[in-house]
Amino acid sequence: MHTLLEKIRLKALDSCLRFTSSRSSGPGGQNVNKVNSRVSLHFELEACPLLEEPEKAFLAKKLSKILDQKGVLHLHAQEKRSQLENKQVCIKKFYALLRKVSTPKPIRKATKPAKGAIEKRLQDKKQHAQKKQWRQERWD
Known part of the structure; x- marks a missing residue:
């Protein structure tokens, strides 16, 4: 059985996608008023038989x-301008979204602050203290 990332890589979820078309507001001149070139992709998560329950729950959480x-x-x-090209764009967007959601974020490795960063922080701290000290002075 394939994992979610393998299914995305193999584009195995194509059979779960449903497409509708409608009038576009994009380029095309007078033709844009006659042709249904806008494509909408619909992916019903719970109805997809290719995904297992843990994968469905994971995607439902990430895409909530x-x-x-x-x-x-x-x-x-x-x-x-063409319906077919817009359909391909929709499919690319879909798989890119799934890839982005299912790729784990790298864990940040804790490092010591750089020497220059420490010096800058201390310098800023000292300037801030001097500013406050200056405000406290009495002008008798």
Whole structure:
């Protein structure tokens, strides 16, 4: 069985995608008013049989801000003049989003502050103290 990243790399989730088309507001001159070149991609997370339950739960958590109430992800493309090109753009956006979400962030390795950074912090601290001291002086 493939992991989520392998499924993304193999583009195995294509069968779970649903597409609709509508009128675009992009380039195309007079033709833009007659042709449905805008493509919307719909990915119903819970209905996809290729994903296992832990993968669905992981994606639902990571994509929670962009999923609608029914758990459907909607992506749109209208940059190109043809429907086919916009469909390909939608698919690229979809897999790029999944790749970004499923790639773990590297763990930050703790390091000592640089000598210059320490000196700058102490210098700023000293200047701040002098400024406060100057404000405390009495002008009798």
